[in-house]
Amino acid sequence: YGEAKLRGAKLDVAKWKRPSPETIPSEAKAAGLYMICIMSKHAAEAKGCSDAMMLDHRGYVAEATGANIFFVKDG
Numbered sequence: 830y831g832e833a834k835l836r837g838a839k840l841d842v843a844k845w846k847r848p849s850p851e852t853i854p855s856e857a858k859a860a861g862l863y864m865i866c867i868m869s870k871h872a873a874e875a876k877g878c879s880d881a882m883m884l885d886h887r888g889y890v891a892e893a894t895g896a897n898i899f900f901v902k903d904g
Contacts, residue, residue, distance in 0.1 A: 838878075838879035838880055838893075839877070839878045839879050840873065840878055840879065840880055840881060840882045840893065840898075841869075841872065841873035841876050841878040841880075841881045841882070842881065842882050842884065843865070843866075843869035843872070843873070843881040843882065843884070843894075844869070844872070845865040845868070845869060845883075846883070846884045846885060846886055846888070846891075847862075847865075847883050847884065847885045847886060847891045847892075848862070848886060849886040852886075865883075866881075866883065866894035866895065867894070869881035869883065869894055870894040870895070873894075880893045880894055880895070880896070881893065881894050882898060
């Protein structure tokens with residue numbers, strides 16, 4: 830993320846969600862699952878963001894397109 834590592838990355842919320850575990854073996858590093866991340870990252874960058882935040886099939890935060898997401902609450 831370049832300088833965003835120090836000041837925080839601006840994320841867009843991807844329009845696609847990570848598929849349900851019943852859709853495809855989630856342990857498999859299948860190439861098809863990477864495509865929604867690539868498309869989401871490109872869409873986020875076009876909006877001036879560093880990356881896209883991917884939600885899971887239930888709408889919960891899953892990850893960024895190529896990194897984990899961590900939140901700090903109350904300091």
